[in-house]
Amino acid sequence: MTKYFNGTIQELETKVASKLSDYRFQHVLRVRDYAVKLAKKNGVDPEKAEIAALVHDYAKERSDREFLSIIELKSLDKDLENWGNYIWHGVVGAEIIRDELNIDDSEILNAVREHTTGAGETMSKLSQVIFMADYLELGRHFKGVEEARAITEKSLAAGVRFQIVHTISRLVSKETKIYPKSIETYNYWLDKGNGN
Ligand SMILES: [Fe+2]
């Protein structure tokens, strides 16, 4: 039994695995390992980090139709309809996790909501841990990943800064629309991640 989920970690893993392809479930397990490591280093409850990591992509393989119907049913922000799976699986995914897995810890749900965009001042340490673990898990092989891991192991805030700067630059160079929350994250962590 765990504090934040009514069952064992093993049972939670089984539920998550049943909703994901094996490829994505393996990613989730690697995020869990990385998140627990970062949690212990940064004074975050490792059990909370483990559960948040295990559920962070729980809704990733749902259809657009399902997300859109939940946005309507729960009267979530209308603007969400203008975005796609990349944003929905976090923001709307948190609702699905609460309803299907009965996880209602607000810090865990916010970490799921924020895991692709980050957040500004309100971003908790747990949320920072999940944001970074998703980016740095050992299956990631992008250029600069070793540097990103080294920076994050020294300072979680500097890691958040590194990730959001690189993500925003990538989106701009691809001329892709940027979700406002990501801009908020960028503006906040630009200074904060430098220790200011
Ligand atoms: Fe995700």
Ligand SMILES: [Fe+2]
């Ligand atoms: Fe992920």
